[in-house]
Amino acid sequence: MDTLSVELGSRSYPILIGAHLLARGRSEIAARIKARDVLVVSNTTVAALYAPALRAALPGRRVVEVVLPDGETHKTLDNVARILDVLVANRYGRDACVVALGGGVVGDMAGFAAACYQRGVAFVQVPTTLLAQVDSSVGGKTGVNHAAGKNLIGAFHQPAAVIADTSTLDTLPDRELRAGLAEVIKYGLICDLSFFEWLEQHIDALLARDASALAHAIRRSCELKAQIVARDEHEHGERAWLNFGHTFAHAIESATGYTSWLHGEAVGAGMLVAADMSRACGKLAATEVERIERLLARAKLPLDVRAIRAADALALMAMDKKVQAGRIRLVLLTQIGAACVTADYPDEALRATLAAHFG
Amino acid sequence: MDTLSVELGSRSYPILIGAHLLARGRSEIAARIKARDVLVVSNTTVAALYAPALRAALPGRRVVEVVLPDGETHKTLDNVARILDVLVANRYGRDACVVALGGGVVGDMAGFAAACYQRGVAFVQVPTTLLAQVDSSVGGKTGVNHAAGKNLIGAFHQPAAVIADTSTLDTLPDRELRAGLAEVIKYGLICDLSFFEWLEQHIDALLARDASALAHAIRRSCELKAQIVARDEHEHGERAWLNFGHTFAHAIESATGYTSWLHGEAVGAGMLVAADMSRACGKLAATEVERIERLLARAKLPLDVRAIRAADALALMAMDKKVQAGRIRLVLLTQIGAACVTADYPDEALRATLAAHFG
Numbered sequence: 011m012d013t014l015s016v017e018l019g020s021r022s023y024p025i026l027i028g029a030h031l032l033a034r035g036r037s038e039i040a041a042r043i044k045a046r047d048v049l050v051v052s053n054t055t056v057a058a059l060y061a062p063a064l065r066a067a068l069p070g071r072r073v074v075e076v077v078l079p080d081g082e083t084h085k086t087l088d089n090v091a092r093i094l095d096v097l098v099a100n101r102y103g104r105d106a107c108v109v110a111l112g113g114g115v116v117g118d119m120a121g122f123a124a125a126c127y128q129r130g131v132a133f134v135q136v137p138t139t140l141l142a143q144v145d146s147s148v149g150g151k152t153g154v155n156h157a158a159g160k161n162l163i164g165a166f167h168q169p170a171a172v173i174a175d176t177s178t179l180d181t182l183p184d185r186e187l188r189a190g191l192a193e194v195i196k197y198g199l200i201c202d203l204s205f206f207e208w209l210e211q212h213i214d215a216l217l218a219r220d221a222s223a224l225a226h227a228i229r230r231s232c233e234l235k236a237q238i239v240a241r242d243e244h245e246h247g248e249r250a251w252l253n254f255g256h257t258f259a260h261a262i263e264s265a266t267g268y269t270s271w272l273h274g275e276a277v278g279a280g281m282l283v284a285a286d287m288s289r290a291c292g293k294l295a296a297t298e299v300e301r302i303e304r305l306l307a308r309a310k311l312p313l314d315v316r317a318i319r320a321a322d323a324l325a326l327m328a329m330d331k332k333v334q335a336g337r338i339r340l341v342l343l344t345q346i347g348a349a350c351v352t353a354d355y356p357d358e359a360l361r362a363t364l365a366a367h368f369g
Numbered sequence: 370m371d372t373l374s375v376e377l378g379s380r381s382y383p384i385l386i387g388a389h390l391l392a393r394g395r396s397e398i399a400a401r402i403k404a405r406d407v408l409v410v411s412n413t414t415v416a417a418l419y420a421p422a423l424r425a426a427l428p429g430r431r432v433v434e435v436v437l438p439d440g441e442t443h444k445t446l447d448n449v450a451r452i453l454d455v456l457v458a459n460r461y462g463r464d465a466c467v468v469a470l471g472g473g474v475v476g477d478m479a480g481f482a483a484a485c486y487q488r489g490v491a492f493v494q495v496p497t498t499l500l501a502q503v504d505s506s507v508g509g510k511t512g513v514n515h516a517a518g519k520n521l522i523g524a525f526h527q528p529a530a531v532i533a534d535t536s537t538l539d540t541l542p543d544r545e546l547r548a549g550l551a552e553v554i555k556y557g558l559i560c561d562l563s564f565f566e567w568l569e570q571h572i573d574a575l576l577a578r579d580a581s582a583l584a585h586a587i588r589r590s591c592e593l594k595a596q597i598v599a600r601d602e603h604e605h606g607e608r609a610w611l612n613f614g615h616t617f618a619h620a621i622e623s624a625t626g627y628t629s630w631l632h633g634e635a636v637g638a639g640m641l642v643a644a645d646m647s648r649a650c651g652k653l654a655a656t657e658v659e660r661i662e663r664l665l666a667r668a669k670l671p672l673d674v675r676a677i678r679a680a681d682a683l684a685l686m687a688m689d690k691k692v693q694a695g696r697i698r699l700v701l702l703t704q705i706g707a708a709c710v711t712a713d714y715p716d717e718a719l720r721a722t723l724a725a726h727f728g
Contacts, residue, residue, distance in 0.1 A: 046694070087446075094446075098521055101687065103692040129523045129525055157457075161488075163487075164487075166489070333462040334463065
């Protein structure tokens with residue numbers, strides 16, 4: 011087992027990464043979830059697979075479960091209200107702990123409910139998807155979607171611990187594994203050229219679920235994210251790099267009603283558009299864009315967004331949280347391994363880039 | 370005009386207190402609300418009286434209004450969702466500012482919406498009731514009620530400024546003025562004997578709306594609250610003193626469906642019960658309890674809670690946010706001007722105190 015730390019002073023917390031952490035006889039779960047009253051938030055798919063193991067790992071506690079429908083379309087304020095209703099109905103106090111057992115959708119909603127219940131209760135992430143283990147469970151961003159845009163309602167609320175049992179990936183569908191790899195590739199692109207090179211060498215092993223390759227990818231992704239979050243918790247600066255590709259991705263997800271693209275898939279396609287926009291702005295060489303596209307394609311990520319109209323994508327991007335003074339700020343690459351945030355780009359470059367990729 | 374400061378490091382903010390701050394030609398509003406995009410949240414009563422003045426004070430800005438129904442029964446998650454919908458519909462960005470124009474209910478909901486929109490946007494309080502000017506607008510507690518209990522859902526989100534125009538009290542009904550005085554008396558009780566003595570001398574002037582007496586009461590209340598919040602923003606310690614009487618008050622409000630008691634009225638009655646409980650625990654002299662009751666009665670606050678059953682009050686108190694490990698923590702007085710928080714009291718004393726006051 012690896013233990014990393016997100017250094018946030020008195021709110022620092024560990025990320026535990028290892029196989030079989032939910033297995034009988036292991037003590038990490040009980041040691042990290044300290045409350046007597048525990049609310050496990052999960053979805054119909056994951057609860058059936060892992061809720062019994064989580065419950066067994068917490069003997070002597072009061073464990074209540076909320077099982078939500080599976081999928082990004084259910085990441086709504088109404089479902090957060092459902093979680094809050096269960097907390098209230100069980101008379102849970104400020105000393106209760108909310109545990110998110112599942113992927114990013116479950117983690118975002120459980121975390122937001124924990125942030126709002128009695129103005130904030132403890133919260134532990136037990137991510138069971140690759141995307142959640144490498145990205146969404148770390149860093150304290152919680153929230154829900156609004157009909158008009160992704161993650162428009164939420165809170166910063168750091169977990170007390172992240173417990174990533176890599177064995178849970180055994181039951182993850184291939185498509186979801188690939189979606190998670192998009193966020194892994196993101197870390198290489200924005201801040202670590204040598205990790206990007208490692209991914210070029212190991213992408214086939216990752217797709218084949220090679221355990222040691224997956225463990226390295228998860229650990230390195232969490233290390234990089236933990237460092238960025240520790241330096242810029244509330245996204246006043248470099249944390250925005252983590253949104254590389256996401257402004258385009260949110261437009262893709264929103265335009266398709268959160269049904270046909272997984273979030274990680276949209277991020278993969280969005281990163282290609284963002285890389286190409288970096289090129290159009292003269293920041294990134296065309297050969298680098300091709301190299302990025304090659305790795306995304308080898309990861310078997312869908313990259314064709316022509317079914318979405320460019321004008322629709324632009325309108326949806328205007329709802330992005332990075333809009334300031336009416337202008338969309340973009341995360342661009344200056345090379346593979348280095349990102350920047352800028353609102354200073356030619357509008358024509360954005361229009362041309364959108365037209366080249368979207369329909 | 371007086372200017373106080375809530376000292377919270379980089380999140381410090383001013384409290385402006387004075388007459389006619391909303392009047393034509395004054396610059397304080399425009400100087401403190403810096404955003405281009407402004408959402409004014411108010412209620413049907415207050416919007417008709419003061420929204421035009423607020424709008425006139427913000428020339429050249431984009432000002433959108435949300436007018437909610439008036440009253441504590443409307444402090445719900447659904448109404449916060451309404452505010453969020455308006456923010457989204459107007460495509461407001463992270464650089465927008467939410468302004469609460471009204472009493473505690475408006476301030477709590479507007480602040481919670483500001484806390485959640487895009488994980489937090491700026492927020493300015495323009496309190497128009499005595500209770501909001503002396504208490505709820507300062508300190509960053511935001512939230513809504515749940516059917517099962519008061520303020521169960523919310524966030525800590527400090528305003529960027531509090532602008533208390535004391536002239537708005539001219540239109541405040543007498544009953545609401547008296548309810549606000551309950552919170553003013555609270556400050557004397559928990560931490561300032563000489564302010565309590567001043568209130569004994571000036572309660573009739575306050576009820577008669579003497580401007581200089583009101584100004585002193587508001588300023589001193591804000592000073593005391595600002596000091597406590599600066600020392601203990603997230604209520605790990607002494608900030609809980611500010612909840613003196615509130616555990617009983619929330620039970621009174623909840624038992625009566627938030628319709629027959631104003632919050633401040635319930636706090637007045639709750640403080641008398643809490644003072645009597647302090648006596649039952651041997652912490653406070655009976656003569657002190659009588660002295661407290663005398664001032665509350667002179668403030669014309671309702672103190673008769675016999676219409677509520679003691680057993681119901683106890684059950685509702687168990688939902689209070691101060692419950693820890695299943696035990697209700699109480700704020701008690703050790704003398705007029707000094708409070709403590711304790712879970713170490715005889716259950717029999719609580720039962721007897723409830724039985725003596727409730728039905």
